[in-house]
Amino acid sequence: MTNQFKIWAGGALVTSLLFFACGSPKGGNSTSTSTTNEVNRVATPSFNADSAYAYVDRQVAFGPRVPNTPEHKACAEYLASEMKRFGADVIVQEAEVKAFDNTVLEAKNIIAQFNPEMNNRLLLFAHWDSRPFADHDKDVSKRDLPIDGANDGASGVGVLMEIARQIGKKGHHLGIDIIFFDAEDYGQPDHRDLAHKEDTWCLGSQYWGKFPHKEDYYARYGILLDMVGAKDAFFYQEGFSLQYAPDLVKQIWNTAADLGYGNHFVFDKGGYITDDHIYVNKYRRIPCVDIIQFNPSSNSSFGDYWHTHNDDMSNVDKNTLKAVGQTVLEVIYREK
Template sequence: MKNNLNFLIKMPLILSFLAIISMGAGCGNQSNRKANVQKKETLPPLPTPEFNADSAYAYIQKQVEFGPRVPNTEAHEACAQWLTNKMKELGANVVVQEGKVTAFDNSVLSIKNIIAQFQPEKNDRILLFAHWDTRPFADHDPDPAKRNHPIDGANDGASGVGVLMEIARHLKSHPTHPGIDIIFFDAEDYGIPDHLDIPYKQDTWCLGSQYWGKNPHKKDYYARYGILLDMVGAKGARFHQERYSLQWASGLVDHIWDTAARIGYGNYFIFDKGGYITDDHVYVNKLTGIQTVDIIEYDPTNNSSFGKYWHTHNDNMDVIGKETLKAVGQTVLEVIYQNQY
């Protein structure tokens, strides 16, 4: 899925990203943020709906039933159609952004970024996103014979989408003060596989969010902030504070983690630093200037820093825990309905 590279490897990216963001701070994005804050402060919190973990679990299971959702496959196409239709049923104005991207091996992938807009008429917006594709290789599977086969991606892909679909289920009948955009990014997990002897190449991950960042679905699109959900459903998962998120959106990180602690999920949201994760939020930050936070599992006891199932064929429904889904989903709902950031 995404590379969890060490700090020294990431330093050039960090410096370039910080330069981009500092340039944007004096431009229109900063004034947009100020305008949004003023608008937000005049509106009171709203009652927070109850997140249904059973519903989120069912959405995850449905995705897995299609099989691996790898671009250019029938399962990928079928799942895209289901996601599109389901988000329309949930009351969203849906835009399917289709495009062509080039993978690390020069293969051309047909991608679909699925963009669900709630209250699209509003300028004040919040962006929630996850990736819906799955890894075409099980490059960390303990069985070498299985490493070239795609994975189910129950947690790495489907869990974030399932949580966001359950959140979407509330947005029509219980609208938030700001408009909400939910984006399911494609081709996030098509990066260079670790089990093959291929030189490292930048920007082979997160191809869908790179495409969207350069070609937003709406001219001059901007959101107050963004929250990425990735690998948010594993039993016993813990969420440390991802370091790129701390660089670009430390206030939002603190607000989300404080919110989780306040409503009883502080044992899931750990007030400690995680790793630098190359994930969709990196490109949303880099290409749009929207401050975003990555809520992603972090396990310092594993070499990968992720769960033992990561990029193996064990990433199936057996790893999904409803308690974890509840902790993440209820926290995000509380953040967007309380309207305090």
């Protein structure tokens, strides 16, 4: 992402920066939850962090998932087949989208539907592509090379894959849609002297927002996971999320505290971030929350690995995956 993709704001100060973040709380003491849904008495499944980690690792093993590459195509086939194996009704939405440099990208939004016949729906989403540039790498000779994107991309997808596996095993009383958006991370690179263009990020969610997989698609709310695997990450309450869905923000953060992850889900405002949730809200009017890491000690506000070749599996922590995954599972299984 670039300095114009994600905008962090603190108090009255707005810093014009573009960021992607992944949270990795230190992991609470909870390994499962016995909370039951009051309607169907369905116990919330236990999120398996080992399984989620394996899904992240498998994505990274394909290599950088940059649109128009064989690695990208192979990973798309893997993601779709796994979601089908979990019992979801899968749609691969193919689209041609234009990048900042007018490159036409063959994007694939992977949409997994549980209980597709139900109108009462919840939406979970992440981006599955990886950055084609290492525009923040210290080694300037490597800045035009694509990155692994273990945390920035693969971690959110890995968490949602494990959530999908648990839904497939346990079932759910509502309709659940899980979308892996493509071409999110193909925005203008920071290391090139380019005139700013609007909306060069989140191309897959922009396309889906205008052309959803079902006419007049709507969900009660959406939860975005972006960079949710880094070790010792903190999740502050993102500014646009507080505008779109303040009650849902409160619900998620309170749930995390209930489960023992409150020291990672920080009850402070972290900033404003342009991410996929912006376009889901803009085009589909679905209130969305972005769970994303904020690191006030980092120059990027995310972590020193961000948009560098250090964004590899060494930055993915099972405790963080567990904290985020169990929290999201608890939230959706508490719904009526």
